[in-house]
Amino acid sequence: MSEHASAPQEKPPTGADARRRMPPRSIWIAVAVLIGLAALGRLSGPWLDHGVANALTAGLPAVASTVLFVWFLIFSGYPFELRLFAFGALIAAGGAAGYLLRLDDMSGELVPQFSYRWQPRADELLGTPEVTASLVDLATTTADDFPQFLGPHRNAIVESVSLERDWASHPPQLRWKIPIGAGWSSFAAVNGFAVTMEQRGEQELVSCYRIADGAICWFHAIDARHETVMGGIGPRSTPTVDEGRVYALGANGVLRCLDGANGQALWTVDLLERIGVRPDQDGNAIAWGRSASPLIVDDLVVVPAGGPAGGECISLMAFHKLTGETVWEAGPWQAAYASPMLAEIRGQRQILSVNSGAVSSHVPESGKILWHTEWPGESASDATVSQPIPLGDDRILLSKAYFVGAKLVEVGRSEAGEWTVKELKANSRVLKTKFTNAVVRDGYAYALSDGILECVKIDTLERVWKDGRYGQGQILGAGAVLLVQAESGEVVMVEITPKAHRPLGSFQALDEKTWNTLCLYGNLLLVRNGRQAACYALP
16 A cells, blocks of 8 residues: 555444434424424414514524534534534624624514614714704694694594595605604694604703704703613603693603793603612613603693502602692502593593503592503513503593403492492404504594504404504504504505505605604694604695
8 A cells, every 4th residue: 555545534424323413303303393383473373472473483493403503512423623613603603793783673573673883873873953943832722733642632533634535646745854863752743843852872852843844943952861672762752742831751761841932941850769769670660761751631740650670669640730849649550651641431530541550540630549450561571552542431442462452441430439440341362552552433443453454343342354564653543544654664544444454545754663653733744763754744
């Protein structure tokens, strides 16, 4: 044999050796079960929350791949060099991805949103605003005003407008589109001006824009910033305009009363300081930031308060709207993400509050609890967001995502003045409103149920139809039509009818993820998300 002959090469394993290097049956069973569960989540259709389905679809195959890779590295018996190379390649790929990419946030259905690390975050795109307009009058009111969250009556309905139904022949006209700071606040509009909240760097702003041209008229900034991966960056609540003043609640619990003419602070209350909660405790309890819009009742401004996770809580606090002095505190439940609202039930005015774990009713003057009903939810997990909907004099419709669905309750009052609450119907498969609210018309409720538009007969809580995938967006009733703000930024006009899902027209109003509610000032539609704001004239 020549001294230069090559050494014998290792042959691929055959027979018993090959079988020994294959994963054992238990590994394949585990992998098959995990992939099967992922497929079941994806095919579950309307029965499973879309976010949970997406998490199963992505997470379980990843776990199955990890199981196989661990077997390959430790138990397979393949050459050490090959296993070391595979391990090194995985570490290098992960390090490269971690160096290049940044997880910014999640979609409404838990799909990760990545950016390159060198790209600025949404709140870093804009600096301090340059005021270009003045002479603001928020004390004068008009019939077109949309002065608070979800409109004049806080019910996502504007009855006074009649819109053209043929957008093909008469398309909406863009009046202006501008960049705006991050956040999920919407606009409140009064007398030709619109106020909102936004995040610019380390400052949380309340800002006022002129509706005619989008010029910024004034802003008020404080040093505050809220950010979570799942919830994104910036403030969440919508300001309330009342008698020329602007009331705004920041994501970190700072309540401001501003002069609507110039944005100067009239008074400020730090809720966390008032209830004795540290910022880290508040983040553990109300994970995605304070989202309630202030409610004005007579001389009071009412907001949820909360408390530490698992500790003593105050559901609502009322302050004198002119001075900020505390008037009353009420309720033992943790704050949720809904906003208090005023209703008249059984002939008595009352404040309805959707809390974490219950819906409660309070006397406006004192905060005294009239009645409450259980309503499951935790503000650090299965968040409760949607508003209660009073129906007539004695019924209330509740809705929520996360496997809860809808509940219809009847509120009673005895001759002796004792209040009672009775459940009439419940259906966990309808009205799964995650970030949005239902619109009620003629005995039917319309809502984005886990991202799909749905019509439900209220008396029976039975689904009439479900069609049209819009993602976790928002809706607003405008006369005889629904305006649907899709999560993608598209606006769609849909006929309000129990007969079928009937889209009438659409246009791309904004780019990127849009969770903000709509604002309709006359026929001017004000929309925004975490990067853009725009005004469209609807014919």
